[in-house]
Amino acid sequence: MAQISSSKKSGRPELMKFFNRFRRRTEANFSQGNSLVLLKKGEDFFRELFAAIEQAEHSVYLEFYIVRADETGKHLAELLKSAVQRGVEVCLLYDYIGCFDTPASFFRSLVNNGVHCTPFNPPPFRNGISWFDKRDHRKIAVIDSRIGFTGGMNIGDEYAGVSTSRYWRDVGVRIEGSAVHELSRLFCESWQAETSSIPLSSYDIGLADDSGRDEAAIVSGGPHHNRSRIRAAFRMGIAGATESIKIQTPYFVPGPRFIRALLRAVKRGVKVQLILPAKIDVFLVGLVNRSSYATLIKGGIEVFERGGTILHGKVMLIDGRWSVIGSANLDQRSFHRNYEVNVLVSSTTFGGQVDDMFEEDRALSNRISLDEHERRGLMLRLLERLVAPISWFL
Numbered sequence: 001m002a003q004i005s006s007s008k009k010s011g012r013p014e015l016m017k018f019f020n021r022f023r024r025r026t027e028a029n030f031s032q033g034n035s036l037v038l039l040k041k042g043e044d045f046f047r048e049l050f051a052a053i054e055q056a057e058h059s060v061y062l063e064f065y066i067v068r069a070d071e072t073g074k075h076l077a078e079l080l081k082s083a084v085q086r087g088v089e090v091c092l093l094y095d096y097i098g099c100f101d102t103p104a105s106f107f108r109s110l111v112n113n114g115v116h117c118t119p120f121n122p123p124p125f126r127n128g129i130s131w132f133d134k135r136d137h138r139k140i141a142v143i144d145s146r147i148g149f150t151g152g153m154n155i156g157d158e159y160a161g162v163s164t165s166r167y168w169r170d171v172g173v174r175i176e177g178s179a180v181h182e183l184s185r186l187f188c189e190s191w192q193a194e195t196s197s198i199p200l201s202s203y204d205i206g207l208a209d210d211s212g213r214d215e216a217a218i219v220s221g222g223p224h225h226n227r228s229r230i231r232a233a234f235r236m237g238i239a240g241a242t243e244s245i246k247i248q249t250p251y252f253v254p255g256p257r258f259i260r261a262l263l264r265a266v267k268r269g270v271k272v273q274l275i276l277p278a279k280i281d282v283f284l285v286g287l288v289n290r291s292s293y294a295t296l297i298k299g300g301i302e303v304f305e306r307g308g309t310i311l312h313g314k315v316m317l318i319d320g321r322w323s324v325i326g327s328a329n330l331d332q333r334s335f336h337r338n339y340e341v342n343v344l345v346s347s348t349t350f351g352g353q354v355d356d357m358f359e360e361d362r363a364l365s366n367r368i369s370l371d372e373h374e375r376r377g378l379m380l381r382l383l384e385r386l387v388a389p390i391s392w393f394l
Contacts, residue, residue, distance in 0.1 A: 021240075026233045028217040028344065033210030034177030036345055038325075038353045042161045045153050045172035046072065052143040053079045060090045061187045061199060063140040065098040065327070066154035069106040071162050073155050077110055084114035091116045091199050093191055095136040096123070098154070118194050120339075134223050136190065137338035139172075139327050140183050146209070148180035149173065150343055151325055152314050159312075169306065169361070171313035173325050173343055177210055182218040186341060215346040221328065221339070228335040230328045233342060235261050237318045241270045246317040246358050248275035250310070251282070252289045253331035259292060263299040273302045275361055277311035285331075287387045290373070297370045304365035311361070314342075315354060322346055323354045 039045040053060055053076075060083055067073055080090050092110065094102075096119040107117045120136035141149040151172030153159045158166040175183070192198050221230035231254075238245060238261045245265055252274070266272050274296065280286040296303050316324040326342030328334040345351070 021236070026217075026219055026229045026236060028219045028229070028233065029179075029182045030215070030217045031178035031182070031210075032215045033212050034175060034179045034214045034216045035209075035212030036176075036214045036216065036343075036347070036350055037174040038350060038357065039149075039151065039172040039174060040353075040357050042153060042159045042168070042170055042172075045149070045151065045170075046160045048174050049141055049149050050075065050079055052141075052147050052149075053083060056083050056086075056088045056143050058088060058144045059142070059199065060088055060144075061140070061142040061184065061191075062091070063093040063136065063138050063187050063190060064155050065095045065135065065137045065139065066156055067092070067094045067099055067102060067106075068154075068156040069102050070157045072157050072160040073102070073106065076155055077106065080110060080115050081113040089116075089200055090114070091118075091187075091191060093118055093120060093136070093187070093194065095120045097121070097135055098137075116199075118191070120190070120194055133337055135333075135338050137327050137334065138186070138190075138220075138341045140187050140341060142180060142184045142187055145184050146176065146180060148175040148183040150175070150183060150327070150341055152312055152327055158310075166310075168310045168312040169308075171315055171325055171357070173345075175216070175343065177212050177214070177216070179216045179218055179343065183341070186218070186220050190339065213347065214350060217344040219324075219326075219342045219344060221335070221341075223337050223339075230340050230342065231258070231335040233324065233344065234258070234316060234330065237316060237322055237324060237344075238262060238265055240322075241265050241318045242268075243270060243319045244317070245270055245272045246275075246315075246355070247273070247330070248306070248311060248313055248315045248358065248361060249330045250277050250280060250312050250314070251285050251329040251331040251334075252276055252292070253285065254335075255332065258330070259295060262296070262301060266300040271302075272300070273304065273358075273362070275304045275306050275311065275358070275365055278305035278307040278366065279310050281310055284387050290376070291387075293368060293373045294370065297368065297373065303368045304362055305368060306361050306365045308364055315358070317351060317354045317358060320355055321348050321351045323351050325354075 110117050152170045153172050158168045219233045323345045328340040334340050
């Protein structure tokens with residue numbers, strides 16, 4: 001992998017200072033010469049992913065929290081079977097809990113057609129019942145060790161935009177360049193942990209196309225780490241902000257230290273905007289999300305609720321340049337108990353696209369005023385207090 005090792009390579013000493021500090025504290029893997037494409041909608045993500053699988057020549061590695069047996073899942077299954085028939089090595093790692101509702105026959109059909117499938121953490125759960133709470137929440141696709149995808153998308157109609165009644169607003173990224181090798185390494189690490197084997201094509205990783213202009217870092221996290229690299233990456237970004245911080249996330253339960261970091265940024269003169277969902281798939285999380293509104297708004301943070309659909313994208317944009325997109329929510333589960341992956345991109349061009357997307361979502365959002373929030377009613381206030389003690393487990 002082409003590592004960024006000196007400010008000479010980038011020509012931006014202040015950028016290198018930030019990156020070097022970031023690397024030390026998050027153990028992220030940095031590379032330059034990448035080409036990244038922002039996939040702002042599920043339709044965009046699956047169009048690009050399915051096209052890449054159709055053109056795969058050597059290998060297709062997929063790691064997803066949820067794989068549904070709906071229209072989108074069945075389409076993927078047919079593409080994977082066709083790839084096997086062309087001689088492509090296909091490996092699918094899915095989370096056992098995330099796919100609990102997916103019929104076993106769906107995965108059996110894939111296996112019978114030559115697709116290597118394995119669940120993450122199937123029963124009996126290792127290390128006792130506590131391991132039941134550890135989930136593989138990553139969304140990774142690596143095609144021919146050359147093209148990578150990540151973001152917040154699971155495999156399902158609600159993410160692909162097939163079901164208009166259950167459409168979820170999510171975000172993904174297509175990557176070419178050295179950063180893809182790190183996604184491949186993470187997949188192979190997880191695959192080996194579950195199967196005690198390594199995919200054959202992982203031994204034959206060629207040189208990446210490093211002709212792109214984007215500098216990127218892959219940040220991974222999991223319960224096997226002594227401290228949360230995912231949380232450290234978010235907090236490093238916030239600490240380094242000088243102009244603006246824009247965040248959208250479905251689950252906002254980051255803990256008091258994280259919130260204090262945002263409030264300190266406001267005191268430094270940084271404009272902080274937060275977009276959360278007006279509708280949410282987990283009612284209890286919605287209560288906890290709103291329990292911090294008063295503190296945020298009083299501290300000068302602009303809080304918005306995105307309407308029209310369920311917001312599921314996980315995005316942070318710092319100073320219009322540093323974009324963080326991936327699978328991790330701003331909650332304790334993503335920080336400490338899930339396996340997650342985010343990509344950090346240093347690019348004003350890519351950051352401009354993220355900013356445009358953020359503004360599009362903000363236009364569909366309602367800004368929450370302190371007065372409006374404090375009129376929410378006694379019952380909601382009571383429920384928020386009751387749920388607060390269990391927020392770490394949500």
